[in-house]
Amino acid sequence: MTDAPLLTPDFDVWPIGRRPTAVALTGTDVVVTWTDASTSRFDIWWLIDNSPMPEHINRATREATLDLSTLPDDFHATAATVEPSGALYVTWSHGIASSRYHPGWLAAHAYDGGGFVADDRPTPIAWGADTMAEPPSFDGSAILEDDTTLEAWLTAVAVYGFGRLRGVSTAPDTVNTVARHIGTVRETNFGRVFDVRSKVDPDSNAYTALELTPHVDLPTREYQPGLQILHCLENTAPGGEAVMVDGLRIARFLVEHEPETYRILTTERFTFQNRSKTSDYRWLSPVIVLDPTTNAPVEVRIAGFLRGPTDLPADRTGPAYRALRRIFALSRDPRFQIRYGYRPGDLVLFDNRRLMHGRAAFDPSAGSRWLQGIYLERDELHSRLRILRRNARARTAVATA
Amino acid sequence: MTDAPLLTPDFDVWPIGRRPTAVALTGTDVVVTWTDASTSRFDIWWLIDNSPMPEHINRATREATLDLSTLPDDFHATAATVEPSGALYVTWSHGIASSRYHPGWLAAHAYDGGGFVADDRPTPIAWGADTMAEPPSFDGSAILEDDTTLEAWLTAVAVYGFGRLRGVSTAPDTVNTVARHIGTVRETNFGRVFDVRSKVDPDSNAYTALELTPHVDLPTREYQPGLQILHCLENTAPGGEAVMVDGLRIARFLVEHEPETYRILTTERFTFQNRSKTSDYRWLSPVIVLDPTTNAPVEVRIAGFLRGPTDLPADRTGPAYRALRRIFALSRDPRFQIRYGYRPGDLVLFDNRRLMHGRAAFDPSAGSRWLQGIYLERDELHSRLRILRRNARARTAVATA
Structure with missing residues (x-):
């Protein structure tokens, strides 16, 4: 199990820093505790939508093949564990194949309490003649x-x-x-x-x-x-x-x-x-x-x-x-x-x-x-x-x- | 005067139908009475902004050369007449060259009481399977x-x-x-x-x-x-x-x-x-x-x-x-x-x-x-x-x- 490849749902590179140490299921959330003792909630729909597994995305294009609208409203996680590699491993209801999340990717995208900001564009700074003399x-x-x-x-x-x-x-x-x-x-x-x-x-x-x-x-x-x-x-x-x-x-x-x-x-x-x-x-x-x-x-x-x-x-x-x-x-x-x-x-x-x-x-x-x-x-x-x-x-x- | 060319501020064609018969200055408006007895207001700033004259636009490109921000706040029309051709002729304050408006162009762009709609795109009609069987x-x-x-x-x-x-x-x-x-x-x-x-x-x-x-x-x-x-x-x-x-x-x-x-x-x-x-x-x-x-x-x-x-x-x-x-x-x-x-x-x-x-x-x-x-x-x-x-x-x- 620990030798399973750590896939990501993209072509990007995610160095592993902070990693999951424990996980719990709470309602529709998978709640991860990190090595620094902080926690992050991950909604199950968010998790399945970002699953990197070959059953859920086309590994050639990394684009989703799982159609969220085909899953029933009571779709849910049946279990979640942290593997020795630090990967988060989640099993799903309704016969959906399990998902394994790369710990570097997961930490970088922790939208709850993890500082992930999807809009990563630099913040504009407005200028006038008082603050700008010539083009940078x-x-x-x-x-x-x-x-x-x-x-x-x-x-x-x-x-x-x-x-x-x-x-x-x-x-x-x-x-x-x-x-x-x-x-x-x-x-x-x-x-x-x-x-x-x-x-x-x-x-x-x-x-x-x-x-x-x-x-x-x-x-x-x-x-x-x-x-x-x-x-x-x-x-x-x-x-x-x-x-x-x-x-x-x-x-x-x-x-x-x-x-x-x-x-x-x-x-x-x-x-x-x-x-x-x-x-x-x-x-x-x-x-x-x-x-x-x-x-x-x-x-x-x-x-x-x-x-x-x-x-x-x-x-x-x-x-x-x-x-x-x-x-x-x-x-x-x-x-x-x-x-x-x-x-x-x-x-x-x-x-x-x-x-x-x-x-x-x-x-x-x-x-x-x-x-x-x-x-x-x-x-x-x-x-x-x-x-x-x-x-x-x-x-x-x-x-x- | 009546032989003056009827210019327009574009490269378009404006057949002459309804035309001005009388004109009056009222406040900042030039009020035109048409052959069908209806009237249209034309704001003086709108008129000078759309003037077709070589002193106001580059006749080669038909793009404006007059910079509106250089005109004083009390810029105004000093007189307005309808010429025998049906053209509206307006003289301006502050030494600005006079403007002559093509009657076909003016009628087509009468935004007050003249039916001119600047957004001329066709109105979308939403459809579903009940109203559409195959692509038009x-x-x-x-x-x-x-x-x-x-x-x-x-x-x-x-x-x-x-x-x-x-x-x-x-x-x-x-x-x-x-x-x-x-x-x-x-x-x-x-x-x-x-x-x-x-x-x-x-x-x-x-x-x-x-x-x-x-x-x-x-x-x-x-x-x-x-x-x-x-x-x-x-x-x-x-x-x-x-x-x-x-x-x-x-x-x-x-x-x-x-x-x-x-x-x-x-x-x-x-x-x-x-x-x-x-x-x-x-x-x-x-x-x-x-x-x-x-x-x-x-x-x-x-x-x-x-x-x-x-x-x-x-x-x-x-x-x-x-x-x-x-x-x-x-x-x-x-x-x-x-x-x-x-x-x-x-x-x-x-x-x-x-x-x-x-x-x-x-x-x-x-x-x-x-x-x-x-x-x-x-x-x-x-x-x-x-x-x-x-x-x-x-x-x-x-x-x-």
Whole structure:
């Protein structure tokens, strides 16, 4: 029995620290006592749902094959023991095959009294000009090989909403290579990699030399791209300074100082709409989007030049525009902005649903300015961070084995 | 003056029907009286925001260049007249260039008393086995040329959540061609086009011959793909029948009959997580997601085999699993299901955030079964429908000119 393999319901690595010493069945809970004398409850449905056994999951994919809805309401644990290896062994009613839980996995996922937090994303820190002078910056010269820098850079983006690599290759399409190193790219009607420079027949103000007021990209979509990369290949044109604004900070400012403006911006639905001969994307949304579960601001949707006609009731149209103009003004307020120039080889990854970005006008006749851009989803960043941490755990496990 | 070009702030076509006959300034409104004697208020901020003039928008991109936040609070209209062409002509304070509004555009966007609805998406109709026997089906043999069928098919998807083309070419990669005919494709870690067949070393239960209980794809992402296409190239294997369930219908059933289950499924955050050696995608969400503005169900997030450990408080874990098992059971209830076989040349487009799809197990040793799949966002469908309608308006305008 003690030689039974310790399976987990994933492809992850779970070093064994604290382990079960005793177990009891109480109602619908399996109650585990740990080596540090603390206890954790595990609901039987939670346990069977996370069983790693070949009778319950497909070991090739590690995805569940047991259909919970086929189990009767009185399904229950018939016995639970701790094996010498520290594994928790549970036998089930109704002829369901027994489950053995890896002690490292179990301790890491003890949701009751064990500190397990399923949402493992870093906590964002809102910033303004008072707390941030320039983008968190990293040496990007070996970003494709250097996982330590990669993890630090991606973590900065998760926390502050942006991070800059310097010294990245200026070869065209490098932005795609770096994006692919993080995860899957999100293509749009502007293509996969888009070239930000002054064009003869532009299909967006981005492709002119005009000033761009702080905005998010593609607010016209149900799902604004979560992440954007801008990579500077050439920049000798006067002007074109980048501007970044933390939408989270502005939202918090409004909650505190201008609650009526906040109320309007979190409830009135503005129209976001692109202008094109070949597409017509629209989405209606408040400017500040709240998490429906927590009511906390999670997203801004703002653009001076990608909105369409609203259809708010006549009496609410004036107040809505007053609130919109107010957040425009705040996004142009130096207290909330940082500004920086782009050097060739600079590559900035930023959260396109949290930060607003803009640029000063530039003079395309006096020099060249060429950025390449690409979009990804935030999922890709968090998945990559988890895999980096998993690899680190695996190295630790090998080192201590 | 009457020969001035009638510009619009878009690339659209607005046939002139009802037109302004008189105009008055009242407070911050420009009040238009129409040929049918009705009136509409237009807020001055709304009007300047939608001005089509070259001083206010970039005529090349039709995107705004006027920054509303640079206008003073006491910005106002100094005069408004109706020109012989029916255009509304407004002069502004503070040296802002005058605006002329196309009467067709203005009537189509009269948000006060004019019937303009900014959210022009078709209204969904929820269905069950009592009202739907098989997918709304269309002849797909000429889908790349036949815009009438394209519009009917896409409209069915917007209304019912799915639509089937029959007689589509069975050439591999046709699913990509059809998707591109709608809009931009969403690539994932499974690639651009994914092959659904029984594989030797599967990285998802989808790529086995196992039964798949009703689910959405990629619930592990912050943004579940909005649309999915499945296209049948070969199907001689016994079994593998498709199942479709309308999540909207189940949500409405729960609201009415099981409010406590509905409450739990709309508030408790379950963990959705993939299993992979190279990625670790997670998202925490209620199973039924409500629109934060309207509180109406807009999305289901459900999968028997793509969930990870929850971290709900111990006392709420049991009830959460009870509710989860209940919606699993409902999704397997024939009252909510339709079932159909795939014939080679069948191509089904469906809303992956509204419908759950599944399949019966099949026998890969007794025949072949090969589907190709691809994802898009719902934005692409609605944009395509708008362009089809725009083209129809343009044809009407030419025919009546």
